[in-house]
Amino acid sequence: MYGNGYDPDTDQLYEKAEALVKEGWFRDEKDISSEAICRFLETHQSDLMKKFVRIDM
Template structure:
């Protein structure tokens, strides 16, 4: 992985290495990336979920969801299943 890093950040990172807080620059970069991803985990998950819902509400995803509902036991009427699907879609759209 390559990245352009401002000189001021490189200088600060080097000071941490010189002071013994980190062994090398890679350690600092891994720690920074890990902390960033941890602190944004909820946002990332919301984005993934939103993308999945959008996929599910359009085209093939909608057909796949309908196919799942058609296999549900205890609901003999396709109309009821489609109605239930529409309720799920409306609740996801919010």
């Protein structure tokens, strides 16, 4: 991340998302975001739960 808040990697990710939509893999960018969040939560659920339990203690 740069001091001005601009991150060129964000542009590249968005361009990839646009391409996947244009190729018909997803309905829209929101669909890609939802899928990415679901996959992240599925693969990191145990780690996240442990972290939140520690925070609550």
